[in-house]
Amino acid sequence: MKRRSFLKSVATITTVSLVGCKSTSAHYRPLHLNNRLVINKSHLANKSRFTVAFKDQIIAIIQHGADSYIALGMNCTHLGCEISPVEDGYICPCHGAKFDQVGVALKGPTNINLPRFKTDADDTNIYVEF
Ligand code: FES
Numbered sequence: 001m002k003r004r005s006f007l008k009s010v011a012t013i014t015t016v017s018l019v020g021c022k023s024t025s026a027h028y029r030p031l032h033l034n035n036r037l038v039i040n041k042s043h044l045a046n047k048s049r050f051t052v053a054f055k056d057q058i059i060a061i062i063q064h065g066a067d068s069y070i071a072l073g074m075n076c077t078h079l080g081c082e083i084s085p086v087e088d089g090y091i092c093p094c095h096g097a098k099f100d101q102v103g104v105a106l107k108g109p110t111n112i113n114l115p116r117f118k119t120d121a122d123d124t125n126i127y128v129e130f
Helices: 003-020
Strands: 031-033 036-040 049-054 057-063 069-073 084-086 089-091 105-107 119-121 125-129
Touching: 036 049, 057 125, 069 119
Parallel strands: none
Antiparallel strands: 031 036, 036 125, 049 057, 057 069, 084 089, 119 125
């Protein structure tokens, strides 16, 4: 195989591999200490929710009161697709399941709520039991 053909093959394989991957690059990657995710509050800056990635999970952190937070798993409880935030909650792009802002299943094909993780906070950080 000539050099040019080889490089073209590598570029094609790389492109196909990247397209097939589930991207988590837009999600904040928190510290993981003592079975807890540690998320600096500065990442919330003027947002009521944002997402973090840990291992193969995406977790939404939602401010729910002055210093109270909810952590929701972002994989649909039907077949595991990554759900998307909408104004009043979350929808699943795969088969149309809908969840409210705290993860309660509103519309099928699933009636199982999103998983919720225990949270705690201090002046600096939000902690998610994981
Ligand atoms: S995987 Fe979400 S509705 Fe099917």
